[in-house]
Amino acid sequence: MISRLVDDRARSAIAGSIRSRRVDVRGALFRSLLQSALVLTLLILAVLLVSVFTDSWSQISGRLGDFLSGTLRSRSSDGGLGVHQGIYGSLWIGVIVAVLAFPIGIGAAVYLEEYAPRNRFTSFIEVNIRNLAGVPSVVYGLLGLAILVNGDIFGLDRLTGGRSTLSAGITLAVLVLPIVIITSGEAFRAVPNELREGAYGVGATRWEMIRTQVLPYAAPGILTGTLLSMARAVGEAAPLILVGAVTGRLGDNPALLDLGALADRFTALPIVITSWTQQSGRDVGFAAAAAGAIVVLLVFVLIMNSAAIGLRNRFEKKRG
Amino acid sequence: MLPAICVSFLLLASACGSDNGDNETSSSSGSSDASNDGSNSNDEAASVSGNVTISGSSTVEPISIRVAELFEDVAPDVSVTVDGPGTGDGFKLFCEGETDISDASRQIKDTEKASCFENGVDNIVELKVGVDGIAVMTSAANTAVECLSFEQLFALIGPAGEGTKTWGEASPGLPDTPLDVFGPGEESGTFDSFLEIVFEDLAEEQGLEATTRTDYSPSGDDNVILQGIQSSDTSLGWTGFAFAVNAQNVRLIPVDGGDGNCVEPTPDSIASNQYPISRDLWIYVNADKAAANPAVTAYIDFYVTEGLKQAVGEVGYVPLTDAAQAETQGRWNAMETIS
Numbered sequence A: 001m002i003s004r005l006v007d008d009r010a011r012s013a014i015a016g017s018i019r020s021r022r023v024d025v026r027g028a029l030f031r032s033l034l035q036s037a038l039v040l041t042l043l044i045l046a047v048l049l050v051s052v053f054t055d056s057w058s059q060i061s062g063r064l065g066d067f068l069s070g071t072l073r074s075r076s077s078d079g080g081l082g083v084h085q086g087i088y089g090s091l092w093i094g095v096i097v098a099v100l101a102f103p104i105g106i107g108a109a110v111y112l113e114e115y116a117p118r119n120r121f122t123s124f125i126e127v128n129i130r131n132l133a134g135v136p137s138v139v140y141g142l143l144g145l146a147i148l149v150n151g152d153i154f155g156l157d158r159l160t161g162g163r164s165t166l167s168a169g170i171t172l173a174v175l176v177l178p179i180v181i182i183t184s185g186e187a188f189r190a191v192p193n194e195l196r197e198g199a200y201g202v203g204a205t206r207w208e209m210i211r212t213q214v215l216p217y218a219a220p221g222i223l224t225g226t227l228l229s230m231a232r233a234v235g236e237a238a239p240l241i242l243v244g245a246v247t248g249r250l251g252d253n254p255a256l257l258d259l260g261a262l263a264d265r266f267t268a269l270p271i272v273i274t275s276w277t278q279q280s281g282r283d284v285g286f287a288a289a290a291a292g293a294i295v296v297l298l299v300f301v302l303i304m305n306s307a308a309i310g311l312r313n314r315f316e317k318k319r320g
Numbered sequence B: 001m002l003p004a005i006c007v008s009f010l011l012l013a014s015a016c017g018s019d020n021g022d023n024e025t026s027s028s029s030g031s032s033d034a035s036n037d038g039s040n041s042n043d044e045a046a047s048v049s050g051n052v053t054i055s056g057s058s059t060v061e062p063i064s065i066r067v068a069e070l071f072e073d074v075a076p077d078v079s080v081t082v083d084g085p086g087t088g089d090g091f092k093l094f095c096e097g098e099t100d101i102s103d104a105s106r107q108i109k110d111t112e113k114a115s116c117f118e119n120g121v122d123n124i125v126e127l128k129v130g131v132d133g134i135a136v137m138t139s140a141a142n143t144a145v146e147c148l149s150f151e152q153l154f155a156l157i158g159p160a161g162e163g164t165k166t167w168g169e170a171s172p173g174l175p176d177t178p179l180d181v182f183g184p185g186e187e188s189g190t191f192d193s194f195l196e197i198v199f200e201d202l203a204e205e206q207g208l209e210a211t212t213r214t215d216y217s218p219s220g221d222d223n224v225i226l227q228g229i230q231s232s233d234t235s236l237g238w239t240g241f242a243f244a245v246n247a248q249n250v251r252l253i254p255v256d257g258g259d260g261n262c263v264e265p266t267p268d269s270i271a272s273n274q275y276p277i278s279r280d281l282w283i284y285v286n287a288d289k290a291a292a293n294p295a296v297t298a299y300i301d302f303y304v305t306e307g308l309k310q311a312v313g314e315v316g317y318v319p320l321t322d323a324a325q326a327e328t329q330g331r332w333n334a335m336e337t338i339s
Helices: A008-019 A024-062 A062-070 A082-114 A120-133 A137-149 A165-189 A193-201 A204-237 A238-243 A261-264 A269-279 A285-318 B002-031 B040-046 B061-074 B087-095 B112-116 B150-157 B189-206 B222-231 B269-270 B287-290 B294-314 B320-331
Strands: B050-056 B077-083 B102-104 B123-140 B181-182 B235-240 B250-251 B278-286
Touching: A024 A062, A024 A285, A024 B102, A024 B181, A062 A082, A062 A285, A082 A120, A082 A204, A082 A269, A120 A165, A120 B087, A137 A238, A165 A204, A165 A238, A165 A261, A193 A204, A193 B077, A204 A269, A204 A285, A238 A269, A269 B077, A269 B112, A285 B112, B050 B278, B050 B294, B061 B077, B061 B102, B061 B294, B077 B181, B077 B294, B087 B102, B087 B112, B087 B278, B102 B294, B112 B287, B123 B189, B123 B222, B123 B269, B123 B287, B123 B294, B123 B320, B150 B181, B181 B222, B189 B235, B189 B278, B222 B235, B222 B250, B222 B278, B278 B287, B294 B320
Parallel strands: B050 B077, B050 B102, B181 B235
Antiparallel strands: B102 B278, B123 B235, B123 B250, B123 B278
C-alpha cells in the first residue's frame, strides 16, 4: 500500500536520511537555545538570592531571633528592629484569603463548570471574570478603601475596624477571587467526561458525581491555582497602602495567634520592605533590614508552597 | 456569607481584645524604672494607657517615632501608631478627625484650616519641634568658592547643569575648575527637601523641571557622599546638616537665599531660620482629643520636653534653640490654639 504511494526517488531519499550519520546541527542549536533560556532564568534568580542574602547577612546571621520578634523602629541600629508585626499581618492576611477566597472561588467555579447551562450569558460572565483577573491591584485597594475602611456602602467599617488586618485580608481575598475561579475552572475542565458519565452510569446524582469524581480528580489542579493566588496575595503592597497599612510605627506587637489584633491597625511584610527601602535614604542600615525582610518573605512563601505541594501530592496519590 | 464571616472574626477579635487589655495593665506596674529625670510627670505617665494616632509628613515621621520609642520606656501602656503619607494627606486625615496628631514639614494652609474647622476640629495646637537643615559642601581644600546663591546652586546642580564639566561652565563667574557633584538619590528625604527649598521656585521661573542633573553620583549613604566630596579638591555636594556638621575635611559653603546675605550654616543660624536651606518641622495636635485622651496629653508632654532635647537630634535634624523649645512648651502648656 505504502510502496504504491511513495515513488522510488522518495524511498531512496528516506532510506538515505535514516542510514546516514548526519549531524543534526539545527536540532542541537535549538536544544542549546532552550537550555540557555533555562540557565538565564536560573541565573537571574541566583543573582537575586545571592544579593539579597549577602545584603541581609548582618541582620539574619547575628540577631535572627531579635529580627523575627522585633518591630518597626526609627533607627536601624535599634536592637528592637524587626519584622514581627509584618509577619503577623502577612500571616493573617493569608489566612483570611484562604478562608474567604478559596471556598467562594471554588464554589463559583463548580457552579460555572458543572451546573450552569452553556449559553451566551454564562460565557459573558466568564469573560468578565477573566477581565477582573487582569484589573490592577490598586483598583481593588480603592474598593477596599471605600467599602471596608470608609464604610461607604454597607457601613462595613464597623465590622472590620476600618484600617485593619481584616480589611486588608478581605480586600486581597476579593483581589484573588477571579484567579481562584479561573484556575479551578480549568482544573474542572480537565476532568475526563468518562468519569462523569461513569458515575451517572452507576446511578450517582450530580452532587455525588461531583463529590466522588470531579472534586478529587481536580483537587491537585485547584491547589496549584489557589497556591499561586495565595503567593500573589501575600506579596501585594499597593492595595495594602490604600487600605491603610502602617509604614512608620505600629504601637502594638501582637503575638502571632492573637486574634484580638485583627481589627487593629496593621502592617505586612511587603509594606515593611517598601518602608525600610525608602528609609535607607536617611539611615543606610535600613537597606540590610529591608533585605532581611525580603528573606523572611521568601521563606514565608516557601513554607506556604511546600505545605500546598505536600497536600497536592497526597491528593494525587489518592487519585492515582 | 461574607458579612457572616466578618462578624465571626470580629466576635473573636473583641473577645481577645479585652484579654489583651488585662495583660497590659498587669505588666505596667513593674516597668517604670526607665524614666529619664524621675519627675512627677513621668510617674504619672507610667499609669496612663491608651492609643495615640499620628500621621503626616514623612520628614517629621522619624522624630515622632523616636519620641514614641523613648516614651514607651516611660509609659509602656500607651500605644503610639505613626504613619508618613505626606504633610497634605496627613492634614486630610487630621481634619476628618481620624488622627490625634499631624506631622507637618510646613505650616498648615488656610484651606486646610478651613476644612478642619468645617469638620468640627476647632481646637488645634501648633507646635514647632525641630528644624531640617541641608548643608552644601565642598572639599576643605577648595577656598575659591566663598558663597553660593540659590541661582548658582540651581545652575550647578539643576537640570540646566547637565553635561557641564566645570563650575564656570555651569554658572559664569565661578572659577573654571572641574565640577564633581555628589549628593543623595531620589529615595532620600534630603533630596526632596533640597529640591523643595532651593529649586522649586527657580525651576518655575525658568520653565525647567525641579529636579537635579542626572550626571552626578547619587548615594543613599551619607558616608559615601562625604567620601566623594573629600575625594576631589573641587567637589560640590549636599547632605543633611546634622550629618555634615560632624564631617572632617570638608567645608560647608555659606548660602545666599536671595537677599544678598551669605549665611554660614551653624546650629544657631539653622535653628533661627537665617540660613536659607532650612525649614521648620511642626506637629499639630487636636486639643479636644488630647483633653479626652490622657495618652495623647502624656505623649505631647513628653514630646515637648525629652523629645525636643533628645529625639530630634538622634534622627538627624537640628534641635530647636533653648528659647524656641521654651516657646513650644509654653504654647502646649497654655493650650494656645490657632484661629
